[in-house]
Amino acid sequence: MDTTVIQLLLPLGVLQLILIIIAxxxxxxxxxxxxxxxxxxxxxxxxxxxxxxxxxxxxxRM
Structure with missing residues (x-):
């Protein structure tokens, strides 16, 4: 995998993991x-x- 692709996907993966944990x-x-x-x-x-x-x-529910 190209390092550019990894640099783009890694922050998205971290953001996804943070969203899941917080939810x-x-x-x-x-x-x-x-x-x-x-x-x-x-x-x-x-x-x-x-x-x-x-x-x-x-x-x-609010």
């Missing part, structure tokens, strides 16, 4: 969500960048 920690701390928590865990983990974003927009 999972937040999901664990809050009492109620829009939908079951197990569903949000699956969405956060398996839908890469979109999963954590969807959780923060749609999953959290």
């Amino acid at each position: 999972l920690i937040d999901l664990r701390k809050i009492d109620e969500t829009n939908g079951p928590k197990w569903m949000w865990v699956l969405i956060i983990i398996f839908f890469n960048f979109i999963g954590p974003v969807l959780y923060f927009i749609l999953g959290r």
